Amino acid sequence: MKTRKVSIGAVEIGGGLPLVLLAGPCVIESEKAVMTEAERLKAVCRQAGIPLVFKSSYDKANRTSLSSFRGPGIRQGLKVLQRVKKTFGIPVLSDVHSADEAKAAGEVLDCLQIPAFLCRQTDILVAAARTKKAINIKKGQFLAPWNMDEVIKKIVSSGNRKILLTERGVSFGYNNLVVDFRSLAIMRQLGYPVIFDATHSVQLPGGRGTSSGGEKKYVAALSRAAVAFGCDGLFLEVHQRPEKALCDGPNMLSLSELPRLLETVREIGRLADGARKTNE
Incomplete structure (x- = not known):
């Protein structure tokens, strides 16, 4: 099933289009740091030929x-x-944690992100949808992929069909997440572009007691597997x-590692797309 195209600013995702990157630091640590990271990310993505949506959170309300x-x-x-948006001409994305935030966030953001723990909160979903901006919904660590159909209906009820669905792992025992790649195919059958969150999928929630741990050594491998399996x-x-980051350092990728990874996944995506077209 071919997914619909969704626009985030000037970036289009889905419908057989090339792979898109949603990336940035976990949280805004300072204006200077964010501007530096956005500039570097734009340059890396331009070199790789991969469209970029810049992500950083203004508030991480679900900390341990x-x-x-x-x-x-x-x-x-x-x-x-x-x-960031004005200086570099790239669309921006951030998390929304309450219905009250949605209107103000929608006046700036090109895409409002619904955190995984809040993906079934009706009021937040409806308020975000009413901004008419794109909505990226993180699938809850507690949900089966087919359950996202009911989440989609809440967004669509407001007339907004600019929806992205993001896989970020499922709870597997205490302080651990695993990825079932079937989820990418199942959610794609719902008709909307599917994103794979490689960095949160290696998170160890609450694994450090007062903070979450992570196994970032697996980020590249999971990214390669997801693109080969099929994601938008x-x-x-x-x-x-990352070792100095104020949030989620154990699972974040270093900017210096990104160019090589993007080069690899771009090639994997090209080969996977060719194989799918041959089999159609």
């Missing part, structure tokens, strides 16, 4: 510990993302120095 760094908040965070885009959280 009360004392965890959350970001600058919606007001300042949206100002930073607006500057990759979601990667990247950082200049």
Whole structure:
């Protein structure tokens, strides 16, 4: 089944189009850091020939510990993302954690992201949909892929069909996630582009007691597998120095590692697309 095309600013995803990258640091640590990372990401993606949607969160409301760094908040965070958008001409994406945030977020963001833990919260989904912007829904770690059909219906009820579905692993025992790649194919059958979140799929939720751990050594391998299996885009959280990151450092990819990975997945995507067309 061919997925519909969804526009995020000037970037189109789905419908057999080339692979798209949704990437950026987990959270806005400072305006200077975000501007530097956005500039580098744009250059890397231009070199790889892969369209970019820049991602960074203005507030990480679902941290493990009360004392965890959350970001600058919606007001300042949206100002930073607006500057990224204006300066580099790339679309921007961030998480929305409540229905009250949706209107303000929709005035700046090209894509509103619904965090995995909130993917069934009707009021948030409907409020986000009413902005008429693209909506990226992270599939909950507790949901089967076919259950996302009911989530889609909540968005569509507001007349918005600009929907992306993101796989980010499923809970497997305590402090662990695994990826069932069948999920990509199952969600694609729902008719919307499917994104694979390689960095959160290697997360160990709460694995460090007061914070989450991660096994970023598997990010590249899972990215390659997802593109070969069939997805419309990759979601990667990247950082200049993940070991110094204020949030999700253990599962984030270093910016220096990104060019090689993008070169590899671009080639895998080309071969996989050719094989699919041959078999159609």
